[in-house]
Amino acid sequence: MNEPVDAGIHTLAAPYALHALPPDEVSRFEEHLEQCADCRVEVDELRETAARLGVAAAVTPPPRMRDEVLARIAEVRPLPPRVASGSAGAGLESGAGAGSGPDSAAGSAAGRALRRWWPRVATGLAAAAVAAIVVLGIRLNDVQSDLDRSQQIGAQMRQLVGAEDMEMVRVGEGDTSGTVLLARSLDVAVFIGDGMAPAPAGHTYQLWFMHEDGGVVSAGVLGNPPDGHVGPFTARGLAGADRLGITVEPDGGSPQPTTDPVMMIDLPAA
Incomplete structure (x- = not known):
């Protein structure tokens, strides 16, 4: 007869994926991992996201x-x-x-x-x-700037992953995908997009926090990715938003969405 699983062990997926667990916890979680398909998926996705963050913060020699x-x-x-x-x-x-x-x-x-x-x-x-x-x-000022950004991203991600309520949501269709890591206790969400087509000339992508009552708040302008990659983009002001939407807007962004969302991500309930 199988022993009951401690519900709290599922929360170890994030620190395990980022090699932040002590050795005794690693052994315990790896035993659980063999039996839990959901945790295996979460670990794989977190490692993929961490790899993307490493690439985003890479420094090119001048x-x-x-x-x-x-x-x-x-x-x-x-x-x-x-x-x-x-x-x-x-x-x-x-x-x-x-x-x-x-x-x-x-x-x-x-x-x-x-x-x-x-x-x-x-x-x-x-x-x-x-x-x-x-x-x-x-x-070199440009290299120092890249290093500062790398350290800032690392600090933000360590804080986010360390939050007890950190969750990850991923959506995709074809070659296009969007990943959101969020912690409502920190009032922050991090968005990473892949395979996104360039916005039309004179336009950009804009991120929105959307609320059940119809309220929409800008979470920032994402820019126009020439290589299809967006982020990691940190957005604050998550509050009670239940969805994250992306629209195409004129350069510089808009006070309110002017087009239908090209991507919509349902966020876990508060």
Whole structure:
């Protein structure tokens, strides 16, 4: 006979998905996860949302970072390659007695090779750009702005996920989807959209809190996503809204909706 399930264990899905549970709770929740399809779905969706947040906060290295990194690479002595056969330390030992001539030539060759391959490796270097900025002592306002935004998003999400009443709603049709994370105790909702078609020229998407009595309050202008991705967009003033709607409005937004919603999301009851 199955033991009754503690109803509170379902609330551990969010901290589990974000690796915020202590080890003893992880083991207990993973046992529950094997039996609970709803929790498995919620964990998958939360991890997908967390991945989107990471992408949204990614930092792209500025163009002049390339020259700084290339200049430093020419000064760094390259490590010898690891050899597949032989002992694990053979590759390192074989380079221990190498002369300065080959090392210098290898360093120059590495610099030339990186210049040829830069367009292909730029994406990989983006993740290392922040560390490189610290090492090189470059003070870049645009990078600092991105870092500040990343920290702000992280703080908002930690607060939201930590709320006892945090809930997530997701709707989709075809390639278009919308995800809302909300906590009424914080009076906040975070919207993430995917696969959204660009708004017509001179127009933008606008988010609305909609109430059962017919009241509509603007939650902010989402902009016009050229790549179909919107957010994460934080909207405050959730109050007693029971739906979240998105309409197409003239640039700058409107005091009240002027078109029918292109997306409507029913929110959990207060």
